Amino acid sequence: MADNSKAEDTASDSVDAAKNASDKKEKLADQVMQNPQVLAALQERLDNTALTPSSYIETLPKAVKRRIDALKQLQVKCAHIEAKFYEEVHDLERKYAALYQPLFDKRREFINGEAEPTDAESEWHSDNEEEEKLAGDLKNAVVIEEKAEAEETNVKGIPDFWFTIFRNVDMLSELVQEYDEPILKHLQDIKVKFSEPGQPMSFSLEFHFGPNDYFSNTVLTKTYKMKSEPDKTDPFSFEGPEIVDCEGCTIDWKKGKNVTVKTIKKKQKHKGRGTVRTITKQVPNDSFFNFFNPIKVSGDGESLDEDSEFTLAADFEIGHFFRERIVPRAVLYFTGEAIEDDDNFEEGEEGEEEELEGEEEGEEEEDAESDAKKDSSQPAECKQQ
Numbered sequence: 461m462a463d464n465s466k467a468e469d470t471a472s473d474s475v476d477a478a479k480n481a482s483d484k485k486e487k488l489a490d491q492v493m494q495n496p497q498v499l500a501a502l503q504e505r506l507d508n509t510a511l512t513p514s515s516y517i518e519t520l521p522k523a524v525k526r527r528i529d530a531l532k533q534l535q536v537k538c539a540h541i542e543a544k545f546y547e548e549v550h551d552l553e554r555k556y557a558a559l560y561q562p563l564f565d566k567r568r569e570f571i572n573g574e575a576e577p578t579d580a581e582s583e584w585h586s587d588n589e590e591e592e593k594l595a596g597d598l599k600n601a602v603v604i605e606e607k608a609e610a611e612e613t614n615v616k617g618i619p620d621f622w623f624t625i626f627r628n629v630d631m632l633s634e635l636v637q638e639y640d641e642p643i644l645k646h647l648q649d650i651k652v653k654f655s656e657p658g659q660p661m662s663f664s665l666e667f668h669f670g671p672n673d674y675f676s677n678t679v680l681t682k683t684y685k686m687k688s689e690p691d692k693t694d695p696f697s698f699e700g701p702e703i704v705d706c707e708g709c710t711i712d713w714k715k716g717k718n719v720t721v722k723t724i725k726k727k728q729k730h731k732g733r734g735t736v737r738t739i740t741k742q743v744p745n746d747s748f749f750n751f752f753n754p755i756k757v758s759g760d761g762e763s764l765d766e767d768s769e770f771t772l773a774a775d776f777e778i779g780h781f782f783r784e785r786i787v788p789r790a791v792l793y794f795t796g797e798a799i800e801d802d803d804n805f806e807e808g809e810e811g812e813e814e815e816l817e818g819e820e821e822g823e824e825e826e827d828a829e830s831d832a833k834k835d836s837s838q839p840a841e842c843k844q845q
Contacts, residue, residue: 534698539690539698546688554654558790567790570651572670573616618794622647625793627747631781635748639686639719644748646672652787660684661701665782674717677760680752682708684779703776708752720747751778 517528569575595833626632636644649668655661664683669675685705690698711720722745729736744750755764755772764772785798792798 469840491786507700536690536695539695542698542700543689544578547661550654550686550688550701551657554657557652557654564649564787566653571618572648572680603709620645622650622790625790625817628796628799629781629786631778632748635751635778637719640748643672643674643719645670646674650782650787652783661688663783665779665787674714674719676712676714677709680711680749682752682754682779684776684783703779705757706754706772706775707843708754708780711749711752719745720749720753721745749777 517525520528549845566575570577623641626636626644646669647667648670649666651666651668653664653666655663662683662685664681667680669678669680683706684703685707686701688701689705690696711718720744723740723742725738725740727736727738754775755768757764757772786793789798
């Protein structure tokens, strides 16, 4: 009997202890829920959860989800049609490249002094024609002197045309070292060639050089391979053709003229005899001409390290920039007009953002003023909330 009594007392104590603990939790929960900051945080979490698209999809009936899956199947088919569209765009680019080429050939002739433009071909009306006329009147004497000097030196074409473009465009000037400059002054033309019908999508850049003391090649090439098909594992990421690999060419450097390597001297000490010898070793050197020896994308599925991926992405961007901007609009990058247009476009976007931000701030201030008026007529507790 005594044992039964003790057991009953122990059980009763456990129940009381559990009840007290439960009461404390309830009181603590009540205190927490009365805290306005906690309530606001909880409400914010609920709002964010409610606004998450995936959480909304999860609440839909099974039949609706089935229809959504059908829409995704249609979207994949749309992506494949879009890929075909871009393949036809590539064919159009090839067609129109042939129409542009005679104009680019004439551009090359004018640049390299192989032909002289006629008066009709060289006529150009500037937007600042009146200002230029006034400035010209003030500089007649200087102009006459410069003409005489030009006749004496017999300047051909437009000197350093492509080299000047390299200097003007930040993306390119960052690659050019001082010892690259004398070589780039021999650059006579840059061409874009598109892959032939039936071949995998690609384009090549051809850099045509005049005779020089650095290498025997007359043309250096860089080919960019492209893919225009949705990824099987992620078809919804397809946004058009992308560069997936590139190939350079071998530069036939003349003896002692290879700017992509440098020779260093290194001392080695023999472990046993203790004698020291000096050896020479060639190591890679920063140069624009490394552009023709790109990192090779692994074909066995091995991933590149972060630095290599960054270098390759930058290479792809440069190749695309040559194709889309530099070659088609070379004269405007030579004069700097294309660069000014790019800068103005970027500044305009920033200005719009700032203006919009200002409007948003104004709206916030108006909302704050109206809230303050409302708060003034409410009890102190409501203001805190």
